[in-house]
Amino acid sequence: MTEPQQSTEPTDTTVQGDETAGPSKNELKKRAKAAEKERKAAEKAQKQKEESEKQAAAEVDVAAEFYGPLPLNQSQSRPNRQRVPISTLSARDGETVLLRARVHTSRGQAKMVFFNLRQRTDSVQAILSVAPGKVSKQMVKWAASITLESIVLVEGVIQKSPEPVKSASVDDVEVHVTKIFLIAGVEARLPFSLDDASRPESEVEAADAQFNRVLLETRLNNRVVDLRTQTNQAVFGIQAGIGDLFREFLSANGFIEIHSPKLQGAATESGASVFKVGYFKGTAYLAQSPQLAKQMAIAADFERVYEIGPVFRAEDSNTHRHLTEFIGLDLEMAIEEHYHEVLELLDNLFLSIFRGLRQRYSKEIAVIGKQFPAEEFKWREGPEGTLKLRFSEAIDLLVNDGVAREELDDINTENEKRLGRIIKAKYDTDYFIIDKFPMALRPFYTMPDPQDPTLSNSYDFFMRGEEILSGAQRIHDPTLLAEKMKSKGVEPESMQGYLDAFRVGCPPHGGGGIGLERVVMLFLKLNNIRRASLFPRDPKRLEP
Structure with missing residues (x-):
């Protein structure tokens, strides 16, 4: 048997390059970095997914229907939901109320907003804070963005405040807001806070x-x-109150209110101080007072009349107490025996007004006093009554105080104030009357004194040393009236209708005219009559 032949090629049992070995260290590092990157990317994706889901959930605002701008009010509905005044909130502890107010101040803190809400002279603190299911973060954020002086409709629960809120007039309660809607925002930049x-x-x-x-x-x-300030709200509340008290007293004393025209065919006192206006093809004049109409009403048997209306004076007086248009409180009455019947009624009228202001408007007076501190206005009561001086006695007081007598043909503004200081120091009153002025200082319709024709049956009333009423007995005799008109440079023919009223018979009569803004200014000591006029008119101002 033949044996197999041996291979002549060598048998290599050594592994060339070791193809079955693991990756190298560098490769392992690369793979580890890639895996870590992939893991972080997965975590980031998951986190983004969770954030997205969370954000989507947050966009579902549970309080969406409890806040936001209201549609333009075009009277499209009338739910008849009762709004409450801020002034009544102290008595509403625990109640849910609805009120409309301006945002006076606003202060955001984390998850809450503090408001000071204002209605005229009243204000209250309101608080809006995040509450699960009721008040959302979106609601708080939106409310914090409301601009100051915006008008809002607020619903909330009244709760006793833990301590007095110094910034609010209603300081013992707070409004915990549950709903807030914008009625009217502020589009323009406020000129001042x-x-x-x-x-x-x-x-x-x-x-x-x-x-x-x-x-x-x-x-x-x-x-x-x-005018939105609480001070001004109070000032014009008092101005309205004086009108009410004036009407009440005179109505109770048999007077009726009249309304006279302010366009006249002639000047009532002097042409230099009237406004001329074009009247079709001619000229008319704005009334300096309802003087002519008052007297003609007495000639028409009205007996006792009064009017509250505008008065126009074309005087280029740029002072703290003059306006070219002001509100006159005028009255006229028939005399039975003596012109002091008129003076005494006017005195009682002022005393009634002063008492009424003190009794009914103490809150408003206190509000104004915070910005314009002043001594309380004083007048004399009791048996002594109001201080009454003759013109000559007033002059003597000024002379004794160092004023030269030759400077006192008339009492100018400076000496009026000086006289007021003298009288306050001597008699402790801010209110007094001066009687019997020189005839030269009074208008043509003033009745002369029967004993001394250089004097007149006329009087002025003063508050804090400044005149606030001028009045007199009027001339009711047509002949004497025409004579005095000529002496003052007034042609009787230019006032024929006025003169004719006396030619058909007129009873003795007298009256006076009061400047409403002056009474307000001096009672409250506002220092400038423009503060007591809603939209003042003076030689330099016709707007707004």
């Missing part, structure tokens, strides 16, 4: 204070915003 406009001058002038001073001119140029 109401806090700055409400600050007493003493605080502004304090050396260490850093407050913005709001000048009177700036206020009047932006009067709508200025």
